[in-house]
Amino acid sequence: MDKKRVKAQPPEDHDNKLSYGRPPEVAAGIAAIKSSLKHVFGEVGIVGGTKALLKLNQFDGFDCPGCAWPDPDKHRSIAEFCENGAKAVAEEATKARVDAEFFASYSVQELSEWSDYEIGKSGRITDPMILKPGSSHYEPIAWNDAFQIIAKHLKTLPSPDEAIFYTSGRTSNEAAFLYQLFVRQYGTNNLPDCSNMCHESSGAGLSETVGIGKGSVKLEDFNLAEVIMIMGQNPGTNHPRMLTALEKAKQQGAKIVTINPLPEVGLMKFKHPQNVNDMLGGGSKITDYFLQVRINADVALLKALMIMLYQMEEENPGTVLDHQFIANKTAGYEEFKVDLLSHNLNELINQTGVSEQSIREVAELLAAKKEDYHLLGHGPYSA
Known part of the structure; x- marks a missing residue:
């Protein structure tokens, strides 16, 4: 791989370049493909970039450094990655290099003011670097010298457990x-x-x-789920490959509940880059029920849902809660019930910022399960 000299510059002042507008209505699609190829080909080259992408998350290749979303156990598509994964590979395999001249040009103090993105885009280091006592700049050091310094320090510790x-x-x-x-x-x-x-x-x-x-649970469990609740995560931004699993679950009849202060685009509508119908059409709707909860009100929302479920069970015993499962597989249910019922339902609803009707619709969805999943032999608690 040819080395590409990098003349990194101090970060620009972006304060006067901020802009805002309406968010896109659909995630992924052609735009994601173009962005992925732009980053990979721009930093790795067409030949090297293509080889890297074809090995990404394949059985004979390497795992994506972007996230920990599980790979299918059986068949894997030729492009088993998302835009984030392509960007991560581009940064890992970049031809850009930063050498001794770079570190001589920028002090530790200056570099500390750069963002992670700006430092990452500067390139890969060519040698081990050391910051000597009293110095303001990193300096290159030979591998053997670096190992000697580390070994000498480790040998001075009274116990290995102090490291x-x-x-x-x-x-x-x-x-x-x-x-x-x-x-x-x-x-x-x-x-x-x-x-x-x-x-x-x-x-x-x-x-x-x-x-x-x-x-x-395993990745395949998504295909068997009746309801999937997404909470405390942003799949469309952090691990977009989950969107393909959610789309497939929807095709199997699953209902998807999204709980988030913001309506993340990827969870609203998604264009699968490897699905012709999605690409040519308007994409697939992902979320069936969106609860736009206030920040830090997640627990209040969950307790409101649980109180509603408990009330439904009291009205029609044996139709909502699986008492056999609770008795055989859980502990502390009575204490949990006492704590739960100590809360006022209306106060919890007010904390969430979500309407009572919306919360009740989700509670009714959860109560109307068709099967006891753990009795089917698929779930983690199956006999």
Whole structure:
């Protein structure tokens, strides 16, 4: 790969360049394809960029560094990536390089004022870099010298457990595997990765409530769901490949409830870049019920929904709640019910900023399940 010298410039002043307008009405489509190719071909070249995209998320290729959306276990399409994934690959495989001259030109203080995007677009470093005591600039250092400095410091620690070795989600599986071997040979398991750092709170909460610290469903479960509730995430922005799974679930008859302070475009309407009908037509509607909740009012909304479900069960016992499942697979239900019923439904609704009618429509949707999913042999709690 040819090196491309980068003459990065200090960030521009964007304060006077802000503009706003109506958001687009549909996500993905031709615009996403053009944007993806522009970024990849612009930074990697047509030949190298095409090769990288054809290997992205394939069985004989490499995982996308953009997000952790699961890949299908069986068939994978020729383009098993989204616009975000293409941009991530472009930055990882870019021909742009920053060398000693670059770091001599910009001090640590100057670089600290750049955005992550501006630093990332400057290119890949060509050598290990070191910031010496009292220096204002990074300087290149030979690999052997860098290893010696690290080893000398590690040897001074009274215990290996005083060191922490962090790995980023952008690290390849192969590099992370070798790294953890080194760390364990050094004598410690202090090896947190981005999943630990990002999902520690959710992992602890899930372990306490459902007994497992991560997701308990598979990608194929989307095809069997009657209702999918999207809350606390922005799939169209953060992991757009989920939109294809949601579109497929819709085709199977699923209803999709979106809870978000903003109507994210991708969750309103989506044009599948590999679906001719979508591309030529107006796209697929994704969301059936949109609850535009106030910021920080998610818990109030969930409690309002649960109170409504409980009231429906009281009016028609055995038609809403699965008491056998509650008795055999859960604990603390009575305490939970006492806490739930201590809240005033009208006050909770007022906190959400969502109309009572809209919330009640979703509650009725959840109550009107056709099957007990966990009894079908598909769910995480199936016998």
